[in-house]
Amino acid sequence: MKRYICSTTKNHFxxxxxxxxxxxxxxxxxxxxxxxxxxxxxxxxCSYDSQFRIADCSxxxxxxxxxxxxxxxxxxxxxxxxxxxxxxxxxxxxxxxVLHLDISSNAIVDVQPGAFMGLDNVVSIYLSHNHITIxxxxxxxxxxxxxxxIHLNRxxxxxxxxxxxxxxxxxxxxxxxxxxLTDLSPNLFMDLSALLLIHLNSNxxxxxxxxxxxxxxxxKILDLSSNSIVDIYPWVFPFSSETINLANNRxxxxxxxxxxxxxxxxxxxxxxxxxxxxxxNVTYFIHETDNLLLDGNPFRCDCSFNDVREWIQRDExxxxxxxxxxxxxxxxxxxxxxxxxxxxxxxPADTTTNASxxxxxxxxxxxxxxxxxxxxxKTVNSLVYRQFDCDAFxxxxxxxxxxxx
Numbered sequence: 001m002k003r004y005i006c007s008t009t010k011n012h013f014x015x016x017x018x019x020x021x022x023x024x025x026x027x028x029x030x031x032x033x034x035x036x037x038x039x040x041x042x043x044x045x046c047s048y049d050s051q052f053r054i055a056d057c058s059x060x061x062x063x064x065x066x067x068x069x070x071x072x073x074x075x076x077x078x079x080x081x082x083x084x085x086x087x088x089x090x091x092x093x094x095x096x097x098v099l100h101l102d103i104s105s106n107a108i109v110d111v112q113p114g115a116f117m118g119l120d121n122v123v124s125i126y127l128s129h130n131h132i133t134i135x136x137x138x139x140x141x142x143x144x145x146x147x148x149x150i151h152l153n154r155x156x157x158x159x160x161x162x163x164x165x166x167x168x169x170x171x172x173x174x175x176x177x178x179x180x181l182t183d184l185s186p187n188l189f190m191d192l193s194a195l196l197l198i199h200l201n202s203n204x205x206x207x208x209x210x211x212x213x214x215x216x217x218x219x220k221i222l223d224l225s226s227n228s229i230v231d232i233y234p235w236v237f238p239f240s241s242e243t244i245n246l247a248n249n250r251x252x253x254x255x256x257x258x259x260x261x262x263x264x265x266x267x268x269x270x271x272x273x274x275x276x277x278x279x280x281n282v283t284y285f286i287h288e289t290d291n292l293l294l295d296g297n298p299f300r301c302d303c304s305f306n307d308v309r310e311w312i313q314r315d316e317x318x319x320x321x322x323x324x325x326x327x328x329x330x331x332x333x334x335x336x337x338x339x340x341x342x343x344x345x346x347x348p349a350d351t352t353t354n355a356s357x358x359x360x361x362x363x364x365x366x367x368x369x370x371x372x373x374x375x376x377x378k379t380v381n382s383l384v385y386r387q388f389d390c391d392a393f394x395x396x397x398x399x400x401x402x403x404x405x
Contacts, residue, residue, distance in 0.1 A: 043070025068094040089114035096120040105129040124149035137161035154178040177201040202226040247272040254281040263288035283307040301326040303347035
């Protein structure tokens with residue numbers, strides 16, 4: 001009898017064990033099925049063109065990246081204007097046909113280093129209008145062989161790791177404007193040999209590290225406007241640059257070119273709305289650029305402004321319509337530059353401006369101009385300069401210098 005009872009008890013507990021194991025397996029299966037059915041899929045959340053090449057998932061209130069089902073052949077994946085807050089590792093696994101990825105205008109804060117794994121053919125990534133603060137190093141490494149455009153403008157970026165853009169040898173356009181960047185690593189753009197355009201406007205940069213743009217041998221357009229840059233010396237821009245925008249900074253002087261060769265490709269230099277009072281170095285750009293934008297600077301009506309005055313007098317358009325101004329250092333009055341007389345900006349008999357005495361190719365060190373009256377300069381810089389209206393020739397912003405003397 002005892003043997004019979006023991007056997008029954010053993011079988012009883014064995015049955016309970018297997019029953020519990022079965023229940024756990026069923027529970028796990030239910031969880032998997034629940035997640036599968038609850039996770040959004042491309043097929044259910046997106047609309048398509050007739051060839052299923054464009055998957056439009058925008059404005060669908062998505063809070064995560066949908067499963068690739070239904071998007072296997074999509075070339076364009078639009079996830080803009082949703083509620084996505086993070087991009088975990090392998091967020092785009094199996095999206096290997098996507099060429100253009102748009103995740104702009106979401107609420108993304110966190111981007112994991114492996115977020116873009118699986119995007120084997122992606123050419124452009126739009127991450128603008130999010131809340132990203134930090135970019136992990138090597139985040140774009142998985143797309144290094146194909147990526148050509150990265151849009152990160154209008155985020156909250158205040159730090160970019162030195163290796164964030166490493167090995168992106170095909171990248172041609174990089175948008176980093178409207179962020180909170182205060183400093184950049186000198187090696188940040190080390191591998192971007194194909195870069196043609198970079199926007200760093202509307203950040204909080206105060207300086208440009210030496211060597212930052214040196215690797216960018218094909219750069220054409222550089223936008224550094226609306227920062228707090230005080231000084232740029234020496235000339236740190238690629239010789240290939242065609243347009244350089246330095247407007248709305250705090251520049252105290254005009255950057256001095258290293259040589260005439262450094263300006264050979266430069267067509268437009270925008271230095272409007274800065275704090276430049278000494279116009280000495282303007283001469284180099286008058287002769288080497290097609291479009292020179294100077295408005296909104298507190299230039300002094302003195303010897304340093306003489307070349308600008310002569311330039312205005314030689315150019316019929318500027319002579320009749322331009323509203324550039326300078327400040328009379330004696331009366332502190334704002335004077336229209338085109339109304340100046342030679343004696344107003346005449347240099348002392350025993351001194352000449354370095355810009356008039358040398359060519360850019362001769363530049364080796366800072367010019368030795370006569371000592372400035374610091375008290376006068378301080379007063380001049382503190383004045384509020386009104387902007388005159390210009391009713392012709394594109395409001396004096398772009399002045400074509402082709403055919404100039």
